[in-house]
Amino acid sequence: MLWILLTPADINYNESTWVLKMTAVKIVLIVLGAMLGWQVLVRLIRRLHHAPAPAFIGRGLDSDLRRWMQPADKIIERSGIKPGMTVMDLGCGSGAFTLSVAQAVGEQGRVYAVDIQPAMLRQLERKLARPENESIRNIELTQASAGALPFPDASFDLVYMVTVLQEIPDKGQALREITRVLRPGGLLAVSEFLPDPDYPRRSTTIKIGERHGFILDAALGNLWNYTVRFRKP
Template sequence: MDLATLLRWLGWGLLLALGVWLLFLLLPARLIRKVKPFPMPAGLARLLDNPLRRLVTPPERTVERMGLRPGMRTLEVGPGPGFWTLAAAGRVGPQGRVCAVEISPRLAGLVAQKARRRGFPWVHVVAADAQALPLAEGTFDHAFFIAVLGEVPDPVQALREVRRVLRPGGRVTIIEYLPDPDYSFPSTMLRRAEQAGLHLRQRRNSFLGYTLELET
């Protein structure tokens, strides 16, 4: 088999895999969650921390683009298995703080365990609902949601809560990926942000999705 034939078969294979993913995973998941939003099951969320995902969306590069700096206090809402959490902790360093709020106690425990193993005592994990954060006003410099707001029953309320716990002039990063069953279009997300009293600073697009940089 020559190279051209091999590439052609590979292309058809990728298209078939994409079609199966759309038909049997993405569309049913979107339909179900449109009726009743719910958090991703803990067992499935654990699978998201894998080498392939790290290759496609390197967490260190992602948190760097957020503008995290040493000493910053950042809030992560919906960390799941902690794919981004430890990268953020490495970025802000021991003079900073990372607070990860996860609704699943099982996943919250997993993230806390990973932080202890890495020797990151400045990572604090809280098992709580994003719609009612058990945190004081004006605590953080920055907050971020990565492929999570679609799982929250009232995303505007979650954004309002984040705005409440940010200091004046604090920033919010929202990242959405197209492969996510709960993907929200940029126009939808911007409308939610405006309703929560947040203002757009910058929008970045990529072949996988988009990033919104907002401020209070």
């Protein structure tokens, strides 16, 4: 975009075009600066005050804009979610991806939506209660911490987490619990998204998973929006 805006002056311009171009450049720089400033500020606050993402952001998380930036079909494909699977949406929040995953696993599959905050689960509950969603019957909501999952051993084919892992203070305990509830060969998919203030680099996510005994299955996507998929040995 900047390349177009900064086309050399001698090609074809008059003064008003130049002023217009410079104004556009200024607007782009101001927007980028504001985004960067916001990111720095929120990241600083998150470092000083470690807590789950507040429930009031649930509406933003479950917005069309968010899903446009982080499409559900990409999360599903990269995570390896297939029809018939029993899946856990760990740290489901307001359910930005839960309903799409429920459709992807189909009637033979099941989705357990788990979150530590009842206020997040209530938002998902309200969404499920809408008339257009009443045919979706394969989602079960559970309030629990990732560090103490109320499910039997080897009961899941796949656990996926979207912008959650870095929010969990004791990642080791959470990953031990995920290992316990996954069947042998089961998958753990960790998706991260750059605008999230807790965003870790892909290499950091890979290291955490491997350190806790998972085998790297695939690392997909780009810097902005990636999924790392692990397999339980």
